[in-house]
Amino acid sequence: MNRVPMEGKVLKENDRIAAELRARFREHGVLCLNLIGSPGAGKTSLLERTLEGFGAGTRVAVLTGDIQTDNDAARLARSGFPVRQITTGGTCHLDARMVERAIADWPLPDLDLLLIENVGNLVCPAGYDLGEAAKIVVLSVAEGEDKPLKYPTIFFKAELVVLNKLDLLPYVPFNLAAARENARCVNPAVEFVEVSCVTGQGLPAWHAWLEKRQAQAAEALAAARG
C-alpha cells in the first residue's frame, strides 16, 4: 500500500469562485455582507427595514436565497432597489457559484453595497464562503440565548450579531446579557446590534454599523488604489 499526500481544501472550487468574487467586490468598492440566521429569525424583515431606511439614490442591491418560492424577493422588491431571488431547489445554503450566476449581469461599478440573505439555517451556510466582506448572524430573542454555544461555527465566523425581535422580550424568557456572553465565548471579537424590526428600536445603530463598515471598505479601496 502506498500513501501519497493529497492537499487542498475539500471546497476549493467554492473557495476559488469566492476569492474571485471578493476581488471583484473590492475592485469596484462594493461592500458585500452575508446575512445568516434560522428560518424566521427576521432576516427578510431586517432587510425590508434596512432598505426603507436608505435614500432613493443609495447604491444597494439584495440577493435573497430560499429553497423554494420567490416570496422574499417580491417583499423586498417593493423597496424599488434591485433584488434578485436565488432559489436553491433543496440546497440548504448558498454557494459562491450561485452568487456568481445571480450577479452576472449586474454592473458592480453601480453598487456600493450588496446584501445577501442566505437560506434560513445556522449550520450549512457557515461552510460556504460567498466572497463577502463579513458574515452577520441574525438571531431572534425567541430562539434562546444558548444558540451561540449550540451552533458555534457560524458565531465564530461572524463579525456581527444582530439580535432581533427585541419587542418580544417581555413575552419570552431570553437573557440578553447571557446571549452576548455566549457569543463572546465563541468569538471574543464579535459585535452586537439589538433591534426590533416591528418597533424600529435599534435600527439607527444597525444603519450606523453599515455606514461604519462601508467607510472602512471605501478607505481600504482608496488605500489599494494609492
Add this chain to the structure above:
Amino acid sequence: MHELGIANSVVEAVRAEALRRPGARVRKVGLLLGELAGVDRDALTFCFDSLVQETELAGVPLAIEFRPRRHRCRRCSESFVVVDYQTACPRCGSTGTECISGEELEFSYLELEES
C-alpha cells in the same frame, strides 16, 4: 445537511487524483476535519458511502482525522487547545489569542494500491 455536497466534492477530487495515477486503486481517503468546520463526521461518512456505492470507489473508507480548536497567544506565543470555549491563554492569562487551527475541511492523503 450540506454533507452530501461536501461528500460529492470529496468524490470528485479523489476521482480526479486517481485519474492522474493510472493503474492505482484507491484504498483509503484521508481527510482533516476541524471542530469549527461545521461538518458532521457521521453524516459525511454516510453520504460518501452512499455516493460511491457500485462505483470503483465502493467500500473505500474515509479516514477522518479530527482537529480541535487551537489558539495561539499573541503575548507569550503559547499554543493551546480550546476547551469549553475558554480562549484566554492558560499560561499568561491574556485574552489576546488567535485561532490557528480547527477550521480544517481538507484532504490529507490517499492510500493507493499499485497494480
